[in-house]
Each structure stands twice: as C-alpha cells, then as structure tokens.
Amino acid sequence: MKTLFKRPESLTDTPTHYCPGCTHGVVHRLVAEVIDELGLRERTVGIAPVGCSVLAFNYFNLDFQQAAHGRAPALATGIKRARPDLIVFTYQGDGDLASIGMAEIIHAANRGEKFTVVFINNAIYGMTGGQMAPTTMPGQVTTTSPRGRDVSDVGYPMRMCELLASLRTPGFIERVAAHTPQQVVKARRALKTAFELQRDNKCFTFVECLSTCPTNWGVTPFEATRWLEEHLAPYYPVQNFKKYEDEKDPKPQTPDPKAGDGNAG
C-alpha cells in the first residue's frame, strides 16, 4: 500500500500544547518536512526561543538548544562558528525576535551567519497572555494596549523583513503565511530554499510567517484567518524581499587610513 501521508521523521509523536487555530503546528511540520526532504535531520540543531514555541524541542525529533529571551541568533552563531558543518535554525516569535532580541537578529543577519531563522509573527505576545508586541497593529487591543495600540505613543509596528532587507549582507529574506493551503505550499517552498542555501553554505536565511493567535486576539480560528488577511497581510506584504545571488563583484576594500592616498605631501 502506498503511504500518502505520515509524520515527518523530524517530528516526534507528541501532541503539541498549541491552541486550536494557531499556525505553530503547521510551521513546525513544514520545517520538519523540509529537513527530512533534504536529508539534514542527523546534522541539524534547532534553537527554541522564549514564548509559545519555547517547548518546540519536545516536538522536533532533532538536537535542540533552548535560548534565553531573544538570544537564539547568538546561540546559533556560537554553534555555527564552532561547528560550521551543522545545520542550525532558530524558531522565534515576534516578541522574542523583534523586541528583546532585536540586536541579536540584526547583527547575526548583518554578519551573514549561515543559519536559518523561522520567524513567527502573530502581532502579539502569546505565551505571556496577549500583551502588545512590536508587531501589534495600530489600534489593536491587547492586555497592555487596552485602548488599542496608540502609534503616537509607541510608534508603528516594525516590519522585520523590510528592516533586514535594508542590510547588504543577508542573502534570503521572505515573508510567507500559513493560513490557507496555497500559502502553506508557498511557505514550504520558501523554507526549502532557506535550508538549501544554508546547506550549500551560501548566506543568512530568514523566513517570516504571518500567523494567527485566536486565543489572544479573542476570536474564533476562522475569524482569526480573516483578520490576518484583512489587517496583517496589507501591512506585512507576503512576498520575497531578497533572493540569493552569488556576489560577482570583488569584495569592497577600503584602504587603511594610515596608508595614505599617495598624494600626501
């Protein structure tokens, strides 16, 4: 009999603690499928963040390290620098990555660390109970923005793909979503590209996935999907921001200030 559907080897047989309608489970599966497909499972190390996916190590059948709030890219850097032969990915939420871990993600991206970041953006702090995130939408009500996010007080939500794409070094940056079958297929494609580029030791790879949080948004899973489409997707366009191209030009070199320009008297 032909097997049409089975659990990827890179996932454990453990029920997740994720709420109904949350896209973490879908993205976990996509990451696991890609790792399986590329045959990377036995040399992959995942980094779990702090947040809803803090227990990701229970669900992936992979070596894992658990990081402090926002520090996952620093751990990944340490692992990659010590063992460049390993495949490393961080799995981070928007509070973890875009707030407390902003320095770590920007500098890892700018150094071109050759690991993969899976960034789950659901515009809210999930694990701590629905507080405002750097990605929370203008006017969005959360437990710490009870009158809605006031952009005159705390600014506009941060767009991480756009921010990182302004850097020259990072090689692959794409925003995807996982709330419809078509988007899931595209998300899988982006994740596969990211892990392939890492496998080939090419560049820093970043995949952001727009996600739903029915529990903390206070809506049904179906309404959450619609809210994502109507409010998140227009502000956070689902698209590729950077495709990897082998750099053909020689690396720029600035002369040593002490060397002079040859015209000095």
Place this chain on the structure above:
Amino acid sequence: MSKVLMKGNEAIAESAIRAGGLCYFCYPLTPQSEVAEYLSRRMVEVGGAYLQAESEVAVINMVYGAAGAGARAWSTSSSPGFSLMMEGLSYIAAAELPCVVVNIVRAGPGLGGILPSQGDYRQATKGGGHGDYRCLVLAPSSVQEAVDMMPLAFDRADRYRNPVIVIGDGMIGQMMEPVEFKEWTFPPLPPKDWATTGARGRKPNLINSLHLAPSVEEQLNITLAEKYEQMKREEVRFEEYNTDQPYRVLLVAYGTTARIGKTAIAQLREKGISAALLRPITLFPFPEARVLELGRKAEFLLSVEMSMGQLVEDVRCAMGRERPVHFFGRSGGIVPSPEEVVGAVESRLGGGRS
C-alpha cells in the same frame, strides 16, 4: 621552555589557546581589550573561531551555543561587560555547560573607572545572575599564575560542566611579567555525549534550562548544589606566606593585594611586628577551614582589598566570633600601598609590640 615577557591579557589569550580554548567571543572593553586584539590575529593561525560580537549579552550566548555544541568556548570582559553576561551565565550554569570567562575587574559601580579594582568579588563568588547557581572562581596574583590557571580553568569547566571564572584585577591584565607556558596534563575527561552535534544514530540531545515541574527544577537545584559541595571538598586552593612561624596578625588578600600584603609583612617585620598571609586562590570555593585554623593563631585578622569590604564577609563567616576580623581597603581604582597596610595593622594593634 624559556620565559617570554608578556602583558597579562596577551598571556591569558595565548595560554587559553594552548589549553584548547579555540572558540572565543568578545566585545572590546578596557582594560581587557588586548585579549581580543591578540586573538583576532592568533586564532586564525591556529584554526580556531574568533568573533567580535555586538554586545556582551550576545557574547555569553554565543559561548552558550558553542559550548552546547561541544567546543571549549570562552570569553573575556571587564566589570560592566561582565554584568551584561550574568543572564547568560545563569543559563549556562543551569544547562550545565562548560565555559571559561575571564573578568579583568575595573573600578565600579556603574561605568566606574578603568583602573584596577576587586569590586566584583561578590558578583563572581555568590552567583551574579539570577537563581541558585555558583561558578568556580580562580584568582591569579601574577601573570604567570594567570597563564597556569587557564588550562586548569578549562579542565574544571569540562569536568564539572559548570562556568569557571578567572578573576583578575586590572593590574593582572595590564602589567608585563616574564612567563613560561608549561605543559599541563589532566586525567581524561568524559566524552561530551550530551552535546548538540546532530542526532546521528542516537536520540536527540537537548540543552535546556526550562523545567516547569517544581519537582524537576528542585532536582536540578539539588544536583547543582551537590556539584558545588564537591568543589568545596576538592577544589579549594590557597597560598600561605610566613605561616610557619608565630605571628600576631593574619592578612587575608587575593590577587594583586596579596602581593602588596607580602611587602607589608616585610615592613612590619622591620618594625618588630610579626604577620602572615593567607591568599585564597579559589575565591569560590573559599578556603574557610584554613582561614579558621590560621586565624586562631593570630590576635586578629585583616582583610586587605581593592573594594569596600567584600572579601572580609567571607573571612568573618569563616572565623565566626573566634577572633576579630578587620578590614582595610582602597577603591575607585586606587591600589593600596604597603605602607597603608602597615598603618592599618599598627592602628589595630593599639601600639603593642611583639
């Protein structure tokens, strides 16, 4: 091997490389930046990993990642940067990862000054970060001793799977002394079969410090406490000076101030006052039993520090009420002179001579 003249920071860097510390992450901060400068060229020669990170917060988490992948990972910093590492150090201790961190202490609190200090004693010896953990703390008093300590630090970090702090005041990092790099051998270490190196032919490994079940977290606390008790039994190191003859005063001092204490003892002798010195080499575990034994032979003890009375707390804890324990210290980056130490002893002797 013949001796070479080296600055403390560079000698520490070279010794770490020879001890297999081939994964180094750093952030520039006076007075320890020479370690990074030295390793930025030297690490390339030996095929190790060197990276200047965006902050000490990132540094210590890079150390976590690399140590978790089985490398001998380490870093250096100075007081304000060392404070930034406390979060990561707590995680490293909790996840039972080995690492070595060198703190070349400068004056504080706050941004403080860049001159030598011993003001980070409490931070280093009592944990420093959050939660119930401790680090093995080694305190060299010369460049040679700092060089000798690096292989020991890496070995003990691996053996205990615990952070080891090498704490030197700014003098140790900045001064030049002749050093010799000796060959050190240690008993074989257990394999790092816990490291995250890819789950090939085995179950996945997990480096983690999250334990939501209280009973599991408490068991970790008990395991860690047992480790620290083992350190207290097996790792206490100290040096004695002049303790083989009768003395009225016992000085207790570590690092640079211990050297000043020895000079002060010679000056006291000329004045007819006998004194001895106990120099803790491990600040944790603290040589409390030996402090008590030697302290009982003195009329009183004097803790000499480049801080405002931190070491003295451990000395008093060791002595109980058996003998008076006094304190003399300078701070702010000021190094006490032997004459000042002599004066502090004389004022407490109340004019009596032996």
